[in-house]
Amino acid sequence: MKKKFRILKVIVLFILFAFLLNFTTMKNNEREVQEANIQITETDSKQFITKEEIKKILDKKYTKVDDLNINQIEHDIKKNIFVDSVNVYSEINGNLNIYVTQKTPLFRVNNQEEKFYISAKNQFIPLSPNFSYKCMLVDGTILAEDRQPLINLIQEINRDNLLKNHIIGVRKNTNNLFTLFVNYGGYTIDFGELKNYKQKLENLKEFYRQYLCKVPEGTYKKIVLKYNNQVVGIKK
Numbered sequence: 001m002k003k004k005f006r007i008l009k010v011i012v013l014f015i016l017f018a019f020l021l022n023f024t025t026m027k028n029n030e031r032e033v034q035e036a037n038i039q040i041t042e043t044d045s046k047q048f049i050t051k052e053e054i055k056k057i058l059d060k061k062y063t064k065v066d067d068l069n070i071n072q073i074e075h076d077i078k079k080n081i082f083v084d085s086v087n088v089y090s091e092i093n094g095n096l097n098i099y100v101t102q103k104t105p106l107f108r109v110n111n112q113e114e115k116f117y118i119s120a121k122n123q124f125i126p127l128s129p130n131f132s133y134k135c136m137l138v139d140g141t142i143l144a145e146d147r148q149p150l151i152n153l154i155q156e157i158n159r160d161n162l163l164k165n166h167i168i169g170v171r172k173n174t175n176n177l178f179t180l181f182v183n184y185g186g187y188t189i190d191f192g193e194l195k196n197y198k199q200k201l202e203n204l205k206e207f208y209r210q211y212l213c214k215v216p217e218g219t220y221k222k223i224v225l226k227y228n229n230q231v232v233g234i235k236k
Contacts, residue, residue: 003081022193036096048102048128068096084119107136107154107170118153121149140172149163149194156201160206177226185234186218192226200225207231 010223036058038051057076070088077086077100085101103125105117117125117133150170157163164230167189180189191200204225211233212220224232 038098038100040100042104043168046131046133048125048130048133049080049100050130053080054098062066073098081124082140084121084123084127105133105135106158107138108133109138111139111141118147118151120151122151128203136167137169138172139169142172146172146194151199153194153197155220156198160205162205183219184217185212187220187223188222190222190224190226201228203229203231207233 009214020173023104036055038054039142040047040051040054051212054077056236057080058073061105068090070090073088077083077098079087082102083100084103091227092097103117103119104119105122105125108117109115115127117135119125136157136220138150142150155171165182166182166184168183170191171179171181173179176193178191178194180191182189189204191197206224207223219235220233224234
C-alpha cells in the first residue's frame with residue numbers, strides 16, 4: 001500500500017511540475033518583446049550596416065515572444081549583402097539579442113567599368129554609402145579566376161609589416177601580368193604572374209635589405225620580380 005502511495009505521489013508531482021512548466025512557458029510566450037539589443041562587429045570602427053537598418057528589417061508584428069521566428073529573422077538580416085553571419089536569440093525577460101558580423105574587405109577593385117570590394121572569403125561587397133574602407137587598391141579588369149590568386153597575394157603582403165606599409169596597390173595589365181605600386185621610392189614592381197608569389201615577395205624583401213636601404217630614395221625606377229628566383233633593379 002505504501003509503495004502504491006509513493007508511486008501515486010510521484011505521478012501527482014510529475015503532473016504538477018509539467019503543468020507549472022507549461023504555464024510558465026505560456027506566460028513567457030505572452031511577454032512582449034521589450035528591447036532589441038543589436039551588436040555589430042566593427043570593421044576598423046566603421047560599419048557597413050547600421051543598427052537602424054537592422055531595426056527596419058525586423059517586422060513590426062514581432063510584438064510578443066511567441067511571435068518570434070528566430071530562423072526567419074536571421075534569414076532576413078543575412079539577405080543584406082554586407083552581412084557575413086548573424087546570431088539571434090531571445091531571453092526570458094523578453095529581450096531580443098542580435099549579433100551581426102559584417103563582411104570585411106581585403107581589397108578594392110577600382111577601374112573604369114566597376115568598383116567593388118572583395119573579402120578574404122572571396123565575397124563580393126559593393127561600395128558602401130556610409131563610408132569608404134581603407135584597403136589595397138586593385139586596378140584593371142579583374143575576372144572571377146583572378147580573385148583567389150589576388151587574395152593569396154594580398155594576404156601574404158598584409159602578414160608582413162614592411163610589405164604592408166609599403167605596397168599600396170596592384171594593377172592587372174592587358175597581358176595578365178601584374179604590377180605593384182608603392183607609397184614612396186618612386187618605382188614600380190614588375191611582379192609578372194601571380195604564381196610563386198611567396199618566393200617573389202621574399203626576394204623583394206631581401207632586395208630591400210641588401211640594396212634599397214643603402215641607396216638614396218629615387219635611385220630605382222623599376223624592380224623586376226617576374227624572372228625565376230631573381231630580382232632585377234632598373235635604375236633611373
